[in-house]
Amino acid sequence: MRMWGGVLAAILLTASSGIARAQEVSQDIVDATIGEWLIVSEDGSLGCHVTLGKEKTIGGRMVKEGNTCGAPWHNEIAAWDFAGPGIVLRDATRKEVIAFGEREVGPWVTDIERTPRIYFLPEPGNIDRAATEKEALGKWVLTDKKGRALCHITLLDSPSKRSDDSKGIRIDGDCSASVKKKVEAWQIDEIKLGIIGGEDYSYSMSPDTEGFVTDDGRFRLRRDQ
Missing domain, CATH: 2.40.128 (Lipocalin)
Incomplete structure (x- = not known):
């Protein structure tokens, strides 16, 4: 798994406001982020493999859905971007679908008040759901x-x-x-x-x-x- 500690801190230092937009982020940061990720709920339901791409599109950069993608993510996510303390996924109308924050250890995760919690895991391999x-x-x-x-x-x-x-x-x-x-x-x-x-x-x-x-x-x- 990638080492993510400090990546978002570097992003925030380059941003002049509370939102770090993709065009304000160095190409090295983008290159370190693109690739396959897994959206997975702690409730054990089928997750969604997505590939974060470089190409810009409405709402940020392109997202490609993988072969395994369960509801409610199927056909919903069209773009990704850096925002606040983490990564946001958006639909084709620029509306936020879900956002994840970075931690020093473990997968990225939604806000602590969200139930069930949703995790965002880089380089997931064959994992498609969480253990319960x-x-x-x-x-x-x-x-x-x-x-x-x-x-x-x-x-x-x-x-x-x-x-x-x-x-x-x-x-x-x-x-x-x-x-x-x-x-x-x-x-x-x-x-x-x-x-x-x-x-x-x-x-x-x-x-x-x-x-x-x-x-x-x-x-x-x-x-x-």
Whole structure:
């Protein structure tokens, strides 16, 4: 994922007003921003892949919709621009559809008062929706990329012994010794499922058609039958 810290701060320094328009931004900043992004809601609904382009159009610069784009974004977004502390997406009449602010860590996000929160993720790969607690609960088997079972676990709907922010994991049978110490708790971290062990995340996973998968594809969670 791109390193975004400080990018918007540089933009704001070049703007003479509270709105930073695309024509006031250096080409380097535009070049660092163009490419594929994902609009995704924390409610787990199908997101929308879009490509931010260089070409100018009504409302800013062009946006191309990707192969996967769920409602309410389908056919709504026609342009993008820099505005205020972040990026704004507009329709063909220049009306704002949605705006995102930058943070030091994690995907860009809508205003904290918006429910559900919507995230804007650069270079999303195959991710098309956010992980949710509801879909994560239950029995799973952790496998390697070849499909070999490493550990059978249940993600519980009860607090873990680690903290009130995370939930418990029960080991349900065979579990590799190298994995046991890595599956102490779990939680939803904005759009991903985090399996926690030791002092930090052991596995950070995104939902896919078969369950959850790490960004590098080395580990998967599949429903345990």
